[in-house]
Amino acid sequence: MKIRHATHTDDRFILEFLVRNARDHFNPVFLLKNFQAGLIEQFKRTINDGVCPMPDKEYPSSLQVAEIRGVPVGFMWNLQRTKNETEIYMVGVAVEHRKKGISEALLKNELSKFKSGHKVTSRVKRKSLAMKHILKKLGFAGKFYFPYRSQNFQLEIS
Numbered sequence: 517m518k519i520r521h522a523t524h525t526d527d528r529f530i531l532e533f534l535v536r537n538a539r540d541h542f543n544p545v546f547l548l549k550n551f552q553a554g555l556i557e558q559f560k561r562t563i564n565d566g567v568c569p570m571p572d573k574e575y576p577s578s579l580q581v582a583e584i585r586g587v588p589v590g591f592m593w594n595l596q597r598t599k600n601e602t603e604i605y606m607v608g609v610a611v612e613h614r615k616k617g618i619s620e621a622l623l624k625n626e627l628s629k630f631k632s633g634h635k636v637t638s639r640v641k642r643k644s645l646a647m648k649h650i651l652k653k654l655g656f657a658g659k660f661y662f663p664y665r666s667q668n669f670q671l672e673i674s
């Protein structure tokens with residue numbers, strides 16, 4: 517398994533994954549054509565310019581892919597919210613490659629790049645049990661978020 521920066525050739529794998537898993541794990545608006553256009557724009561800008569347009573402003577962003585024998589099997593998309601804070605925006609691993617440590621490897625690879633004191637956050641939906649398990653395993657603390665449809669996790673790099 518190799519971890520590399522995402523390229524335009526990963527568009528189908530990542531965007532289809534996000535739409536297919538929108539309702540349970542990401543944002544149900546990704547099922548709507550108008551919002552899919554926004555998601556495609558976020559993907560393109562992240563690859564081309566290293567920034568992701570969000571409703572309030574553009575944030576520096578990066579998108580890493582895990583591949584096996586040249587085929588993308590997982591990804592991790594980050595947004596740098598402030599100089600000292602990065603959000604794990606979205607993570608996914610193809611069903612047939614789950615429970616082999618791929619997302620853990622993607623997360624650990626990213627976390628190793630941050631300096632001591634840097635904050636890493638993630639907002640996780642109620643049904644995303646696997647993601648919650650992984651974050652807790654890596655030392656993130658979880659806080660409930662009203663109205664409890666999602667939970668915020670946070671880690672300060674030591």
Ligand SMILES: CC(C)(COP(=O)(O)OP(=O)(O)OC[C@H]1O[C@@H](n2cnc3c(N)ncnc32)[C@H](O)[C@@H]1OP(=O)(O)O)[C@@H](O)C(=O)NCCC(=O)NCCS
Nearest residue numbers: 541606607608609614615616617618619620644646647649
């Ligand atoms: C969350 C997700 C990325 C995990 O990917 P993965 O590569 O299968 O995870 P890993 O193999 O690295 O697993 C790491 C740990 O999580 C555990 N885990 C994996 N799937 C799990 C599940 N369904 N329920 C509980 N724990 C789970 C593993 O057992 C492992 O823990 P362990 O070492 O203590 O046994 C993957 O399940 C996925 O794509 N889910 C749908 C999208 C999603 O929920 N994304 C997160 C929202 S941002």
